[in-house]
Amino acid sequence: MSLLEAQKRVLSGMRPTGNLHLGHYHGVLKNWARLQHEYDCMFFVADWHALTTHYENPEVIEENVWSMVIDWLAAGINPGSASMFIQSKVPEHAELHLLLSMITPLGWLERVPSYKDQQSKLTDRDLTTYGFLGYPVLQGADILIYKAGQVPVGGDQVPHVEMTREVARRFNHIFGRDSGYEELAQEAIKKMGRKHAKMYRQLRREFQEKGNHEALEKAQALIQEQQNISLGDRDRLFGYLEGGGKVILPEPQALLTETAVVPGLDGAKMSKSYGNTIALREAPESVEKKVRTMTTDPARVRRTDPGDPDKCPVFKWHIIYSDKDVRDWVQAGCTTAGIGCIDCKKPLIDSIIKEQQPMLERAEQYENNPDLVRSIVAEGCEKARTIARATLEDVRQAMGLNYR
Numbered sequence: 001m002s003l004l005e006a007q008k009r010v011l012s013g014m015r016p017t018g019n020l021h022l023g024h025y026h027g028v029l030k031n032w033a034r035l036q037h038e039y040d041c042m043f044f045v046a047d048w049h050a051l052t053t054h055y056e057n058p059e060v061i062e063e064n065v066w067s068m069v070i071d072w073l074a075a076g077i078n079p080g081s082a083s084m085f086i087q088s089k090v091p092e093h094a095e096l097h098l099l100l101s102m103i104t105p106l107g108w109l110e111r112v113p114s115y116k117d118q119q120s121k122l123t124d125r126d127l128t129t130y131g132f133l134g135y136p137v138l139q140g141a142d143i144l145i146y147k148a149g150q151v152p153v154g155g156d157q158v159p160h161v162e163m164t165r166e167v168a169r170r171f172n173h174i175f176g177r178d179s180g181y182e183e184l185a186q187e188a189i190k191k192m193g194r195k196h197a198k199m200y201r202q203l204r205r206e207f208q209e210k211g212n213h214e215a216l217e218k219a220q221a222l223i224q225e226q227q228n229i230s231l232g233d234r235d236r237l238f239g240y241l242e243g244g245g246k247v248i249l250p251e252p253q254a255l256l257t258e259t260a261v262v263p264g265l266d267g268a269k270m271s272k273s274y275g276n277t278i279a280l281r282e283a284p285e286s287v288e289k290k291v292r293t294m295t296t297d298p299a300r301v302r303r304t305d306p307g308d309p310d311k312c313p314v315f316k317w318h319i320i321y322s323d324k325d326v327r328d329w330v331q332a333g334c335t336t337a338g339i340g341c342i343d344c345k346k347p348l349i350d351s352i353i354k355e356q357q358p359m360l361e362r363a364e365q366y367e368n369n370p371d372l373v374r375s376i377v378a379e380g381c382e383k384a385r386t387i388a389r390a391t392l393e394d395v396r397q398a399m400g401l402n403y404r
C-alpha cells in the first residue's frame, strides 16, 4: 500500500454510549454512507474510548457495541463497501498508543479543549486519570495505524485530528531521518550565514515542536531570500524544515462536511442526556407521539395566534425533511394562523416514518441474525489487523525496536 493510496483511506469511529438518534443520522451516518462509495472506508466502535469515561460501569458498553453496529447497518453502511470493526479487537492500536505516548508532550494534551471541558461537564465522574488525559493520543493511534488520509468528524473533534497531525509530524521528525541527510542539511544551514542560520533553526523548532504554521511560512520566506545557495541546498532546506526525512506516519486531515443539524424535541441540541431525541430505530407510534408533543414557537399559545417558523424547532425539521411546497405551506399557514401546529407536524411525522421504515426493516433482519452481525465485524477486524500489523512493523523498525 503506497502512501498515496492510504491518503484515500477514510477512517472514523464512534463511542458506543447509547442508541443512535436522528442527530447522528443526519450529522454523521448519512455522510459515512455517501463516503463509502467514494473511498476505502473503515468505521470502528471506539470501545476503549468509551471506557475512558465509563470505566466504572463498563457493562453498558457491550450491549451498545452491537446495537450501534446494527444502527450503522440500518442506516445503510454496507459491509460490501466499508469495513466495520471494534477497536479493542485490534490490540495493535494499544501498542501504537503506547509508542506515541513516549513522544507526546504533556502540554499538548492539557491544551486540548475537550480535556478541561469534559472534566467540568461530567462532574459525576472522576476524569483525572492517565487514560482520559491520553484520549487524543489513543485517537491519534486509531487514525495513524491505518495511515488514513481523511477523518470525517464533527467540529468538536477537530482539535484531536490537529493533535494527531502534530504527533505524526513529530514522529516522522524524530524517527524518519535517513542517514547522511541530517549532515547535508546542517551544511546547507551554515551556508546561510550565522544570523540567518540561527533564525532558520529557531523557526524550524517553532514549527516542528509546536506546529506553528506562521513560523513555517517565515522560514520558507527566509530560504527564498537566500541568494548564494545552490538549488540542491535550497530543496534540502525546505525539506528539512518540514521534517525532511521519511514520512512513516502521514498526517491525516479532518473531513468536515456540511451536515444538517437536527435540533432536539425541545429545540436544544439533540442529545441522549437531554432526553430530547428520536432514535434511529424509533417505533412509528412513538415518532408520532413525540413529534405531536414537540416544542413549537412559544408565541402560538392558541390556535388563532400567528407564529414565526424561524423561532420554531419544528420548522428546522421541515428544512431537512420537506420539499419547498410543504415549507411554503408552513410559512404561509403559520404566520397567518391558517394552519395549526398539529397540521404542520403531520407531513413531518409521515416523512420521518417513511425514512425510518427501511432502516427498521434492515435492523430487524440483523437483530434476528446476530451471527451475521458478528461475522461482518469479524471480517472487518481481520482486514483492520492486517493493515495495523504492517504499520506497526514500519513503526518498530523506525524506532529501532526490530531486534530479535
Ligand code: TRP
Pocket: 011, 012, 013, 014, 015, 046, 049, 138, 139, 142, 143, 151, 152, 153, 157
Ligand atoms: N473521539 C471520537 C468521538 O467522540 C471517537 C473516535 C475515537 C474517533 N477514535 C477516533 C473518531 C478516530 C475519528 C477517528 O466522536
Ligand code: SF4
Pocket: 296, 297, 300, 307, 308, 309, 312, 313, 314, 315, 330, 333, 334, 335, 339, 340, 341, 342, 344, 345
Ligand atoms: Fe412551528 Fe409549524 Fe406551529 Fe408554526 S405552525 S409554530 S412552524 S409547528
